[in-house]
Amino acid sequence: MAALRAGLLTRALTKGKTPRICEIVLGTRAASGGSKDILPGPYPKTPEEREAAAKKYNMTLEDYQPFPDDGQGHGDYPMLPDRSQHERDPWYQWDHPDLRRNWGEPMHYDFDMYIRNRVDTSPSPVDWRTMRNTLLGFLGFMVLMFGLGEMFPSYQPVAPKQYPYNNLYLERGGDPEKQPEPVTHYEI
């Protein structure tokens, strides 16, 4: 029994997939919950693996296209076209109408980005290039004009403010007995 436990522990430590406490202690696991073979796995290398993966994801074999195997961690998850849920038929009776999705349908890898509150890939009135050029042109023009305005300012001529009563001699705390020197703001 101790040897069994030691064996299980070493297996747990070396294999990387740690079984839960019940598995380590008893060598068993619960029968409830889904089985592990419906979950995604590594990239399919042989045609049989591809068929099994297509069947697992409820897709036909020609539709099933996994992500390219460049080590970025997609595994065998299918690569669906990048279309947002905005583009789906609004009048069809979906199982989940707000998500415009049926039960069991394979979800896009970025499904939470393509929901109807977020990114929309519907066709735009003008193509993207024109939109981008218009936006950048407008922003560039505004930046240019503001820059020129900073370099060559143009406004009404101003002068320092002129105060009466000899430059407010008394209000500024000048001696009332003394005669202040006269201050004139004009020239004739």
Add this chain to the structure above:
Amino acid sequence: MANYKEAPLATRPKTLDPAEYFNLSPEYRRSEEDRAALRSRLKRQYLLQLNNPHRQELIEDPALTRWIHARGKNVYPNFRPTAKTSLLGGLFGVLPLFVLYFVFKTDRDKREAKMKAGTYERPYKLST
């Protein structure tokens, strides 16, 4: 249907696509039938569970479980350090640390030197 124009900002529905109706090859028809069969089987499975009067729990969606597993637990086991992944990791994980350190350090050292020399203009008033 000949003069149907899509609503602006909407994709043309599949049922109004002329390619669906004219000059169909048997392979195309076959594949469409397969897809429709898959969809109808899933629909049937869902509706059986939905309309089951004795059901008291949530209808679990295995496609959702797979999606969550793929994005959460399936990334690290399938990660491989390649040129591209190492470059991305270095660019987004390692480089910002050094770049930000140098940027902040030089900016603050300059400000400190100015303060010591007495030439620093405070941008905001510290007191009334």
